[in-house]
Amino acid sequence: MISSSKNILFIVLFLIIFIYIFSLPPVFSTGDGGELITASYGLGTPHPSGYPLYVQMGKIFSFLPLGNIGIRIEIVSVFFSILALFIVYLIIFRLSGSTREGYLAGVASIILLAFSYSFFGQSIVAKFYTLNVFFVLLLVFIGVYTVLNGYDRRMQFLASFVLGLTLSGHHTGFMMIVPLFILSLFYYREFLKNCFLSIIFFFAGFSVNLYLYMRGIKESLFSMISVKDWNSFVNVFLRKSYGASSSIETTSYGFVDFNGYMYAFKNYFYLIEKNFTLFSIPFFILGLIWLFKKSKKLFAFIFVSFFVYSIFLAKLTFSTPKLDSHILYVVGHQYFIPSFSIYCIVAGSGLYLMYTIFERLNLQLLKKVVPVIVLFFPLLMGMHRLTDQYQRWNYVPYSYTKELFSSLPVSPIYMTFGDNHAFQAWYIKLVGKYREDICHITLDNYNTMVWALQGCKPYKLYRGILPEFFGGNLKDLTDKKRFYSIVALSEKHPLYRVVDSHLYFYNFIYIARSSDKKEFAEFFKERIKKIESFLNYEDCLTHGTDERYTNMLCDFSGLAYIAVAKALEPLHGEETSFDQTITYGDFMAPLKINVKIGNENQKYIDKYRAIRTYNALNRFYLLEGDR
Amino acid sequence: MKKIIILVLLIVFLLSMRALLTQKSFIERAQKTDNSIQAIRYYERVLLFYVPMSPYNKNAVNGILEKCEYVQDLEQKLYCYETLRTSLYQVRSFFIPYEDEIEKLNPLIAELRAKQMIQWKYNNFSDKDYQRLYNYHMEILKYDGSPSVFWSIIVIFSLIGWISSIIFLIFKGFVNKKYLSLALTSYLIFFTLWILGLYMA
Numbered sequence: 014m015i016s017s018s019k020n021i022l023f024i025v026l027f028l029i030i031f032i033y034i035f036s037l038p039p040v041f042s043t044g045d046g047g048e049l050i051t052a053s054y055g056l057g058t059p060h061p062s063g064y065p066l067y068v069q070m071g072k073i074f075s076f077l078p079l080g081n082i083g084i085r086i087e088i089v090s091v092f093f094s095i096l097a098l099f100i101v102y103l104i105i106f107r108l109s110g111s112t113r114e115g116y117l118a119g120v121a122s123i124i125l126l127a128f129s130y131s132f133f134g135q136s137i138v139a140k141f142y143t144l145n146v147f148f149v150l151l152l153v154f155i156g157v158y159t160v161l162n163g164y165d166r167r168m169q170f171l172a173s174f175v176l177g178l179t180l181s182g183h184h185t186g187f188m189m190i191v192p193l194f195i196l197s198l199f200y201y202r203e204f205l206k207n208c209f210l211s212i213i214f215f216f217a218g219f220s221v222n223l224y225l226y227m228r229g230i231k232e233s234l235f236s237m238i239s240v241k242d243w244n245s246f247v248n249v250f251l252r253k254s255y256g257a258s259s260s261i262e263t264t265s266y267g268f269v270d271f272n273g274y275m276y277a278f279k280n281y282f283y284l285i286e287k288n289f290t291l292f293s294i295p296f297f298i299l300g301l302i303w304l305f306k307k308s309k310k311l312f313a314f315i316f317v318s319f320f321v322y323s324i325f326l327a328k329l330t331f332s333t334p335k336l337d338s339h340i341l342y343v344v345g346h347q348y349f350i351p352s353f354s355i356y357c358i359v360a361g362s363g364l365y366l367m368y369t370i371f372e373r374l375n376l377q378l379l380k381k382v383v384p385v386i387v388l389f390f391p392l393l394m395g396m397h398r399l400t401d402q403y404q405r406w407n408y409v410p411y412s413y414t415k416e417l418f419s420s421l422p423v424s425p426i427y428m429t430f431g432d433n434h435a436f437q438a439w440y441i442k443l444v445g446k447y448r449e450d451i452c453h454i455t456l457d458n459y460n461t462m463v464w465a466l467q468g469c470k471p472y473k474l475y476r477g478i479l480p481e482f483f484g485g486n487l488k489d490l491t492d493k494k495r496f497y498s499i500v501a502l503s504e505k506h507p508l509y510r511v512v513d514s515h516l517y518f519y520n521f522i523y524i525a526r527s528s529d530k531k532e533f534a535e536f537f538k539e540r541i542k543k544i545e546s547f548l549n550y551e552d553c554l555t556h557g558t559d560e561r562y563t564n565m566l567c568d569f570s571g572l573a574y575i576a577v578a579k580a581l582e583p584l585h586g587e588e589t590s591f592d593q594t595i596t597y598g599d600f601m602a603p604l605k606i607n608v609k610i611g612n613e614n615q616k617y618i619d620k621y622r623a624i625r626t627y628n629a630l631n632r633f634y635l636l637e638g639d640r
Numbered sequence: 641m642k643k644i645i646i647l648v649l650l651i652v653f654l655l656s657m658r659a660l661l662t663q664k665s666f667i668e669r670a671q672k673t674d675n676s677i678q679a680i681r682y683y684e685r686v687l688l689f690y691v692p693m694s695p696y697n698k699n700a701v702n703g704i705l706e707k708c709e710y711v712q713d714l715e716q717k718l719y720c721y722e723t724l725r726t727s728l729y730q731v732r733s734f735f736i737p738y739e740d741e742i743e744k745l746n747p748l749i750a751e752l753r754a755k756q757m758i759q760w761k762y763n764n765f766s767d768k769d770y771q772r773l774y775n776y777h778m779e780i781l782k783y784d785g786s787p788s789v790f791w792s793i794i795v796i797f798s799l800i801g802w803i804s805s806i807i808f809l810i811f812k813g814f815v816n817k818k819y820l821s822l823a824l825t826s827y828l829i830f831f832t833l834w835i836l837g838l839y840m841a
Contacts (some may be wrong), residue, residue, distance in 0.1 A: 227838035447726035
């Protein structure tokens with residue numbers, strides 16, 4: 014019976030891989046994408062906790078002699094996503110006792126998961142979340158296997174080893190220790206006899222983190238923070254630089270302010286509704302009932318696993334009274350993929366229960382029709398993904414940064430603040446080796462002048478072409494009109510007292526306050542007319558995704574259209590005011606520009622408006638509807 | 641293991657399909673447009689979807705070089721040469737396709753950068769600074785901080801090796817002493833190689 018329909022699983026997986034591969038961003042994704050690709054290619058160290066296993070997986074794929082380095086490393090996500098989906102299927106199939114109904118329920122569950130908004134989204138970008146979910150599901154599988162087949166010390170060792178490995182990826186993977194420990198303590202005390210060897214296997218897995226030290230003591234192509242000794246290792250590994258968001262601080266939030274659990278539940282429920290629709294909830298409840306009836310151990314293990322990755326994790330990271338697009342994107346869209354996978358395992362079990370009820374009641378018609386509906390309903394979600402997450406033509410992060418670089422004169426300083434601009438610039442400069450004459454510096458905090466110089470190494474090469482910068486004479490550099498930045502200055506910024514930030518292209522130019530304003534106006538007009546040809550409005554009108562940072566980049570790119578319109582403004586014309594005020598956390602840099610509009614510059618204003626409309630920030634799928 | 645290999649092959653096959661379709665789409669667009677910068681951008685996208693032995697690769701390289709000859713403005717010329725160079729670097733794997741082109745591009749780019757620094761009227765450079773600036777830029781262009789290909793391969797294969805040895809040890813090592821020593825030996829060898837590779841790469 015099963016073998017006759019075995020092809021369904023193969024066809025479904027093929028379809029998923031096909032859609033994922035065709036949905037990958039063509040060069041790199043926004044957010045951490047540029048940084049993780051650069052670190053993987055250069056065997057470097059990305060932001061804490063360093064993600065050494067992901068980086069090395071990325072390096073393996075970077076050798077594929079096909080496409081570009083960026084898309085090759087994005088494939089890591091597809092690869093582990095498919096393995097994770099297969100484990101979801103396998104767990105449901107094994108739970109059902111390897112029956113045909115279990116097989117169909119397993120296939121339906123992976124379709125449901127594969128085309129859910131967040132799982133799909135994480136499967137096509139260069140990020141470590143699918144590697145993490147693969148480990149979590151492997152540990153869930155070990156737990157389920159133990160309940161179904163009895164205690165086996167090999168499974169204990171494997172679980173210990175995998176738990177060690179999770180600490181070289183995203184640390185949330187390690188939270189699986191809670192359900193595994195509870196299962197072992199209550200039902201399999203034999204595990205205590207093998208604890209010593211387990212610890213050894215755990216440290217064997219953990220030893221992947223030695224990568225951080227070995228690469229830290231070398232001058233590698235890219236390193237966000239170098240690990241050179243025990244203290245720096247602890248800082249990176251425990252993400253201490255994130256302060257209140259460091260690993261230990263965050264975990265402690267689970268045990269204070271219990272009212273927060275109410276928001277955690279509410280917010281998490283919202284994500285379930287957006288990712289799987291309310292249609293899935295009855296199946297989830299049925300699944301819980303079936304698991305409870307089948308085995309209390311099984312129920313306890315899966316329920317605790319689900320709780321840890323859903324409500325508990327939401328309490329730590331996602332329990333704000335009001336959700337906004339930032340938290341939905343940065344937390345809601347990323348952290349809960351393991352819980353969604355477990356949710357689908359339970360929903361799949363519910364589906365299996367429904368099939369068995371049909372079988373028992375001899376409802377032949379329903380038995381035939383319902384599986385077809387259940388298989389095809391989640392496929393409809395796939396159609397949605399092709400309109401909101403299809404990033405095949407999303408060249409925005411790549412072209413935006415490349416055009417920005419192209420607009421700069423030779424040997425400038427280019428300063429960024431915030432992840433998006435910096436990570437993209439690192440890829441373009443360090444992997445792409447484009448415009449290596451640019452010395453790219455990044456600001457760690459908006460209101461300081463503490464720079465990181467990953468994009469300007471080795472220093473000895475840049476000293477010759479930028480003696481002003483290395484000699485500390487920034488004034489000279491601004492007089493030479495070679496200091497550019499993504500940062501508009503507000504009065505909170507230390508540079509605000511000495512320089513003005515003027516609109517340039519996609520960015521700003523810093524000019525000394527004492528400089529001649531008329532001379533600058535002439536420079537601006539002349540310069541903008543010259544670089545106008547690098548403008549590329551096409552990508553921001555065709556990227557076909559609601560991806561949050563892509564929309565933000567395009568929204569930000571509006572600056573360039575206003576700059577060109579300003580440079581080309583007629584002597585007389587209707588004056589329009591554009592408010593491009595930029596906020597940086599608590600700071601606000603006001604930017605109001607008046608432009609006279611005439612035939613000479615009308616088309617740039619039209620393009621500006623078209624891009625703003627296409628990239629409206631409320632397009633984001635998780636933001637739609639009431640919360 | 642067989643399933644993993646099938647998965648990788650399937651991914652490679654589908655990526656090749658996507659790459660070829662993308663190359664075809666952009667080469668047609670590049671040939672149609674009158675805008676030089678746009679054409680360069682499209683040719684660049686053809687190269688970014690490099691497929692070994694695809695005829696579109698060479699067409700795109702030639703297409704960009706043709707445009708570089710055509711554009712007169714120094715900044716656009718620099719953009720053009722730099723675009724070709726970055727496209728080739730971004731598709732490198734064990735080797736850099738059309739590496740000889742990069743060798744030819746470096747002096748051209750250094751020359752354009754040096755000239756532009758002199759022409760940038762806000763700098764205080766004159767023609768006598770040309771050689772010095774040219775040398776600085778050549779040095780930057782020649783520098784490559786990428787890890788060694790050989791040692792990188794050692795790193796990734798030895799990592800897979802020692803992780804596999806541990807899994808083998810867990811499943812077979814406790815059953816048979818012969819397997820135990822085999823697993824431990826291979827673990828030690830792969831782990832040592834991994835550490836060495838990380839340092840050398």
